[in-house]
Amino acid sequence: MCNSILPSNLLVVWKRQGKIYPRYIKKTKNNFEIALNLIDVYKNSVGKKKQVIKDRINEFEEHNYRFIRGLSILLDRRSLYKCNSAFDPKKLRYEVFELTGNFGPATTTEKRNQILEEASKKLELPIDKIENNIYADLDSELILMSFNPLAPEELLELYNLSLTQTMLFDSIELRFTTSHNWQKIFFKTKKLGLIYEASKNGELWVKIDGPNSIFKLNRRYGSNISKLLPLILKSSNWKIEAKILWKYTNEIYSFRIDSINHKDLFRIQNETEVYDSIVEADFGSRFQALKTKWDMKREPEPLIVGKHVMIPDFSFERDDVKVYMEVVGFWTTDYLIRKIKKLKEIKVKMLVAVDQSLACEALTQLKKRSSINILYYKKRIPLAPVLNFLKNSHKETHSKQLDFLKNLMINFTEPVVYFEEFAARIGVSAEAAREVIIQNPPENYVLWSKGLIRKEKVEQIKQKIDKEMKTERKIPLAVVMALLAEEGIDSTSVINSVGYKIIWRGLDIEKAEVVKP
Amino acid sequence: MVCISFDKGTLLIKGNVKTPYGKWDSRVGAYRAKSIYYLDILDYFIESNISFQDNVMKVPPIENMENKVSLRSYQKQALHNWNRNNKRGIIVLPTAAGKTYVALKAITDLKTQTLIVVPTLDLIDQWKNRIREFLDIDAGAIGGGKNSVRMVTVSTYDSAYLKASVLGNKFNFLIFDEVHHLASYSYMQIAEMFVAPYRMGLTATYERLDERHKLLPHLIGNIVFSLDVEDLAGKYLSPYIYEKIFVRLTDAEQKKYLAEMKIFRNYLKDKRIVMRSAQDFQKFIMLTGRDPRARKALLARNNAHKIALNSEEKIKLLGKQLESHLGAKTLIFTLHNDLVYMISRRFLIPSITYQTPKNERREILEKFKNGNYNTLVTSQVLDEGIDVPDASVGYILSGTGSSREYIQRLGRLLRKVEGKKAKLYEIVSKETVEVRISNRRSKKQKKVV
Numbered sequence: 001m002c003n004s005i006l007p008s009n010l011l012v013v014w015k016r017q018g019k020i021y022p023r024y025i026k027k028t029k030n031n032f033e034i035a036l037n038l039i040d041v042y043k044n045s046v047g048k049k050k051q052v053i054k055d056r057i058n059e060f061e062e063h064n065y066r067f068i069r070g071l072s073i074l075l076d077r078r079s080l081y082k083c084n085s086a087f088d089p090k091k092l093r094y095e096v097f098e099l100t101g102n103f104g105p106a107t108t109t110e111k112r113n114q115i116l117e118e119a120s121k122k123l124e125l126p127i128d129k130i131e132n133n134i135y136a137d138l139d140s141e142l143i144l145m146s147f148n149p150l151a152p153e154e155l156l157e158l159y160n161l162s163l164t165q166t167m168l169f170d171s172i173e174l175r176f177t178t179s180h181n182w183q184k185i186f187f188k189t190k191k192l193g194l195i196y197e198a199s200k201n202g203e204l205w206v207k208i209d210g211p212n213s214i215f216k217l218n219r220r221y222g223s224n225i226s227k228l229l230p231l232i233l234k235s236s237n238w239k240i241e242a243k244i245l246w247k248y249t250n251e252i253y254s255f256r257i258d259s260i261n262h263k264d265l266f267r268i269q270n271e272t273e274v275y276d277s278i279v280e281a282d283f284g285s286r287f288q289a290l291k292t293k294w295d296m297k298r299e300p301e302p303l304i305v306g307k308h309v310m311i312p313d314f315s316f317e318r319d320d321v322k323v324y325m326e327v328v329g330f331w332t333t334d335y336l337i338r339k340i341k342k343l344k345e346i347k348v349k350m351l352v353a354v355d356q357s358l359a360c361e362a363l364t365q366l367k368k369r370s371s372i373n374i375l376y377y378k379k380r381i382p383l384a385p386v387l388n389f390l391k392n393s394h395k396e397t398h399s400k401q402l403d404f405l406k407n408l409m410i411n412f413t414e415p416v417v418y419f420e421e422f423a424a425r426i427g428v429s430a431e432a433a434r435e436v437i438i439q440n441p442p443e444n445y446v447l448w449s450k451g452l453i454r455k456e457k458v459e460q461i462k463q464k465i466d467k468e469m470k471t472e473r474k475i476p477l478a479v480v481m482a483l484l485a486e487e488g489i490d491s492t493s494v495i496n497s498v499g500y501k502i503i504w505r506g507l508d509i510e511k512a513e514v515v516k517p
Numbered sequence: 518m519v520c521i522s523f524d525k526g527t528l529l530i531k532g533n534v535k536t537p538y539g540k541w542d543s544r545v546g547a548y549r550a551k552s553i554y555y556l557d558i559l560d561y562f563i564e565s566n567i568s569f570q571d572n573v574m575k576v577p578p579i580e581n582m583e584n585k586v587s588l589r590s591y592q593k594q595a596l597h598n599w600n601r602n603n604k605r606g607i608i609v610l611p612t613a614a615g616k617t618y619v620a621l622k623a624i625t626d627l628k629t630q631t632l633i634v635v636p637t638l639d640l641i642d643q644w645k646n647r648i649r650e651f652l653d654i655d656a657g658a659i660g661g662g663k664n665s666v667r668m669v670t671v672s673t674y675d676s677a678y679l680k681a682s683v684l685g686n687k688f689n690f691l692i693f694d695e696v697h698h699l700a701s702y703s704y705m706q707i708a709e710m711f712v713a714p715y716r717m718g719l720t721a722t723y724e725r726l727d728e729r730h731k732l733l734p735h736l737i738g739n740i741v742f743s744l745d746v747e748d749l750a751g752k753y754l755s756p757y758i759y760e761k762i763f764v765r766l767t768d769a770e771q772k773k774y775l776a777e778m779k780i781f782r783n784y785l786k787d788k789r790i791v792m793r794s795a796q797d798f799q800k801f802i803m804l805t806g807r808d809p810r811a812r813k814a815l816l817a818r819n820n821a822h823k824i825a826l827n828s829e830e831k832i833k834l835l836g837k838q839l840e841s842h843l844g845a846k847t848l849i850f851t852l853h854n855d856l857v858y859m860i861s862r863r864f865l866i867p868s869i870t871y872q873t874p875k876n877e878r879r880e881i882l883e884k885f886k887n888g889n890y891n892t893l894v895t896s897q898v899l900d901e902g903i904d905v906p907d908a909s910v911g912y913i914l915s916g917t918g919s920s921r922e923y924i925q926r927l928g929r930l931l932r933k934v935e936g937k938k939a940k941l942y943e944i945v946s947k948e949t950v951e952v953r954i955s956n957r958r959s960k961k962q963k964k965v966v
Contacts, residue, residue: 065805090874097865097890098889100865100867101884106865112865116865135858211549214544215540220706
């Protein structure tokens with residue numbers, strides 16, 4: 001990835017009451033124009049000296065030099081400069097200085113000419129060519145060979161990202177939550193020698209700092225922390241908090257941004273599902289094609305194991321049943337033992353798919369000793385055993401819940417019961433709740449598609465409807481719905497259950513009527 | 518059983534024993550301590566009869582080395598003092614007094630895994646060459662794209678800082694060349710994140726303007742030996758003379774100089790800013806980010822300084838001087854690279870700046886050493902540590918107010934050669950800010966002349 005850190009003297013921030021923010025550049029017309037102008041300078045300078053570009057940029061610096069210089073550094077990184085001299089400047093220097101070594105420094109014009117003439121003879125080059133090219137390889141003399149252009153908007157977004165990353169260089173810790181990319185973020189965290197701590201309080205938040213952080217507030221990890229930023233910003237929803245140790249005042253400030261308020265500031269390439277391995281990609285797409293009732297997620301939210309996390313490759317969700325699957329492509333026995341230990345700790349339903357070509361005796365032994373569910377695969381993960389496992393998990397949970405419900409003395413008192421509400425209260429699936437209740441409905445209640453209504457309540461409703469109907473045997477559906485709403489019922493399906501009928505005249509609800517059969 | 522191991526630049530102590538300097542790290546469920554306290558913690562275990570398993574050190578293999586170093590008497594004394602101070606401490610010796618040899622001798626005495634930390638890539642090469650010459654082994658190198666760990670390894674401060682979390686348990690002996698660098702906020706963590714019990718710091722210029730050198734005794738040990746240029750000039754270093762030559766700006770330059778300074782001073786006056794210290798100037802610099810007028814004032818001041826530092830009259834005078842010292846090994850120092858290249862083009866003499874390719878730099882220094890080149894113009898890069906052999910005339914055309922820079926530039930001329938008398942000239946523009954800058958840096962000079 002292109003380096004987007006700016007020199008710290010170009011970082012512009014504002015601080016107030018313990019908070020710090022980079023001075024983000026808004027996408028105003030004026031800023032667009034500045035960006036466009038600078039991009040044009042580079043576009044139009046192909047073939048020119050770096051010094052020429054620098055001088056041109058300096059003219060813009062009048063306004064806000066840190067902003068302008070920041071942009072120009074980002075543009076420089078998209079530029080290719082080369083020494084364009086037809087003659088090797090090093091060779092020219094070598095010959096000339098060698099001669100000076102003999103003649104002594106060119107302290108007079110005569111001596112200078114003498115040295116250059118000798119050099120000219122030796123190099124078979126005119127004197128002016130020597131003088132013009134002797135330092136053609138200096139940075140300021142390099143020629144812009146090509147420039148990789150970008151849109152002004154992109155440049156401003158890139159600049160805002162750079163400001164943030166540059167400020168995070170001075171961070172002592174970072175906390176974040178995100179909707180995607182967990183696996184990549186944790187992988188990189190480890191690779192960068194950082195330490196994370198996960199905690200869940202509604203949202204899953206992760207705090208990142210380094211081993212030395214417990215001894216003192218430490219900026220040491222800031223540069224690595226800033227490298228995580230693009231990964232976090234890539235997902236669709238995120239919140240970030242960081243503590244910044246401002247070096248000029250030695251004070252700690254807090255920095256907060258989130259996707260809701262700040263997303264537009266940055267260059268975001270929304271990541272489509274990217275699979276680490278072909279095996280996973282292949283399985284994912286075949287499973288999705290089946291269109292089952294299971295909601296499959298790739299890289300679901302991490303599971304917390306103590307202070308650490310584990311991110312399974314897939315999660316499958318249906319009703320209240322959640323099942324995970326981990327694909328193990330390459331492994332060692334040691335790795336498996338650790339993994340299984342972790343899995344036991346979190347107590348979730350997990351299927352482990354293991355590449356058969358890598359299977360070994362240790363694995364079979366492990367399988368015997370533990371109750372872990374292992375699925376072997378060759379090249380691709382077969383769908384049938386996975387579906388079977390899901391089905392069984394669902395059934396198992398379901399029948400467990402049925403047993404539980406059947407043994408439960410249910411005593412309803414409220415006038416209206418919704419299956420879903422009831423199920424949630426007890427901690428079973430709505431499906432299971434319905435199944436048990438339908439099998440053995442309480443006597444003083446009437447069943448309807450979403451739940452139960454007490455018989456007295458049904459009578460009340462009937463009376464109310466009849467009263468509205470007066471002598472006619474029909475009234476608009478809307479009137480009945482309003483009546484029901486008063487009773488706390490938000491479903492028309494109850495109407496049939498209490499002995500009335502809805503006559504639909506087209507799809508327009510206004511035209512529908514309720515009749516007494 | 519208590520188990521102590523190295524974890525990314527820190528010590529991890531597992532086994533539920535509280536140790537001195539240890540701090541409970543709930544993230545991993547163990548005590549953690551700074552690496553610098555390694556010996557203290559081991560001592561504690563031993564004295565308290567706590568049995569422990571030590572998995573800390575992971576050192577490269579021992580290599581057989583020669584010992585071709587012989588020391589002068591003051592170098593012997595320095596090493597003796599350091600040994601007596603539990604093999605910790607700082608040795609302050611002027612440039613060209615042979616600090617390197619004291620360190621090399623210490624390595625051959627200890628025969629243990631050693632990391633030498635140096636400020637520049639050039640110094641890595643220089644140390645490696647010395648180690649090959651006097652110890653007869655190849656040293657490892659870390660920095661500038663190289664990453665090989667050997668029994669004796671040389672690293673830059675930058676790389677040692679960045680890689681402290683993986684290098685920290687690979688060496689028993691740390692040598693910090695130009696140790697005053699170590700006191701900076703980041704670099705001091707090298708000393709904290711390495712476990713090495715033996716530590717040596719070398720410098721010619723111990724004190725720092727920001728006073729942070731006071732942190733060094735905790736990290737490395739106290740000063741165990743210290744000598745000044747005056748102590749050695751004559752016997753071990755060349756005797757030298759020092760002269761300040763003043764030039765007037767040309768009329769055009771003078772006019773431009775005054776105009777630019779006026780812009781700067783008017784701004785300060787308007788804003789009631791008084792410049793008394795480095796911090797005051799820092800504050801002013803911060804203003805330039807927000808206030809376009811401050812920015813203009815700064816640019817005007819810089820232009821004025823440039824006029825004074827790069828005056829045409831200086832160049833003319835330099836020409837005359839070079840003429841009169843023809844044949845003498847001569848170094849010309851400037852502050853800005855522009856001036857380096859201007860002088861190089863004008864007098865057709867080789868130059869060295871930070872932009873000079875490494876190979877070319879080595880070649881130039883080599884040729885300067887063996888006499889193919891007699892004159893060399895350079896900006897700051899030669900200031901520190903690099904051996905430029907037996908130059909006898911030096912010109913300071915421009916510099917900062919730092920007396921460190923001055924001492925180091927002087928040091929370039931003082932390597933002892935029989936019969937040599939070094940001359941250091943400073944060419945200063947009269948009636949400009951440069952006079953004050955020059956006075957600040959050469960405070961020390963009055964003592965020696």
